[in-house]
């Protein structure tokens with residue numbers, strides 16, 4: 219058990235302090251056991267992994283179980299009824315039911331398998347009945363895969379708008395959102411799309427908005443991709459019309475699979491604009507006639523990923539064994555410690571080393587933190603430089619805008635005019651050009667903890683940040699260490 223031996227062998231005062239502040243961390247010891255077995259490659263290879271919002275890590279046993287399943291069975295394309303096909307069909311059905319069970323959604327939802335959360339969101343973009351008499355409301359805090367839905371809406375003549383955030387904590391401006399949800403009326407359909415948890419600031423947006431909006435005639439699309447890896451989602455308690463997620467973000471393996479959960483009573487609203495193999499029960503070529511499948515198969519184009527889908531059940535069983543509440547507690551404790559320690563870091567002249575963006579406290583947030591590192595004069599170290607140094611220490615963090623331009627525009631006070639001017643003069647595009655033409659910083663540093671994180675990971679990161687103490691950022695230009703983002 220990594221943390222216990224850390225404490226006993228090295229008599230580490232810091233760990234004791236941490237436990238004094240977050241005693242519930244000791245209830246998550248099962249993760250230390252797993253870290254030494256299932257995730258031992260992290261320490262064997264010397265990695266400090268702090269990008270759980272980017273992608274989760276898989277356990278060794280997930281690979282072994284999936285490998286055994288493939289090695290000891292013969293699977294055929296499930297679009298048939300021969301024995302190998304039937305076996306594939308059976309395991310896909312089992313995985314589908316397991317997913318629904320996990321989210322307490324068996325009675326009320328369909329589970330459509332997709333390639334990832336973006337694939338799930340694209341189904342909504344393509345199939346939601348946008349027209350001249352519909353409206354889409356988005357929040358400034360949204361992943362680009364949700365922002366992109368506005369393109370479908372716009373092309374079909376639908377209006378759309380964004381609801382803003384407070385710069386101080388990157389939480390929704392509830393007054394303004396309420397106004398939008400209450401005043402946009404007399405539309406045939408209204409869709410409100412927001413993330414359960416920000417993929418950038420870690421903010422958990424209140425799930426109570428789901429009911430609030432529905433009561434006022436809105437359909438709600440909940441992007442749960444950044445929320446479900448470390449928080450339980452009970453779809454009996456809160457019932458968005460549509461929920462999107464990616465499985466590799468929950469248990470690391472396999473990549474290439476996600477789901478769109480559709481409330482059964484909203485299924486009919488989605489109008490598929492075409493058909494493909496697997497999505498139809500009948501097609502004529504004499505006549506332009508086709509009948510779509512009656513259930514989720516309607517939205518699963520072509521042959522589904524039938525060899526990997528059984529690994530979803532294996533992954534979810536692994537999460538069950540640990541317990542979502544245990545994961546949640548661990549993430550909570552480590553995030554709390556990170557926030558406290560990062561805020562304490564000061565240069566010799568007393569200035570803070572960190573500019574923390576988003577919520578400053580642990581309340582209603584997940585394990586994702588964004589910030590910049592500053593020098594004694596308050597000048598920001600370019601994030602490409604920070605990432606370059608982190609890479610040398612085998613620290614995996616994330617930098618840039620994280621596919622969430624709304625958060626970046628709010629936190630860097632980018633105005634509509636500035637954005638328009640930039641696009642008018644666009645040459646190559648990219649960060650260096652944006653920063654140069656706007657004369658303003660864009661992007662930040664993001665770290666995120668998760669399922670297999672431990673105290674050593676966060677402490678190593680804090681020690682890394684301390685290496686910037688009393689260093690000057692004045693000679694370091696943005697862009698010198700930029701890799702492709």
Ligand SMILES: Cc1ncc(COP(=O)(O)O)c(C=O)c1O
Pocket residue numbers: 271272334335336337361363364413415416417441442443444464476
């Ligand atoms: C909140 C959120 N939504 C959507 C996505 C898109 O997920 P994917 O890239 O798996 O399609 C992400 C990915 O980071 C995310 O964090």
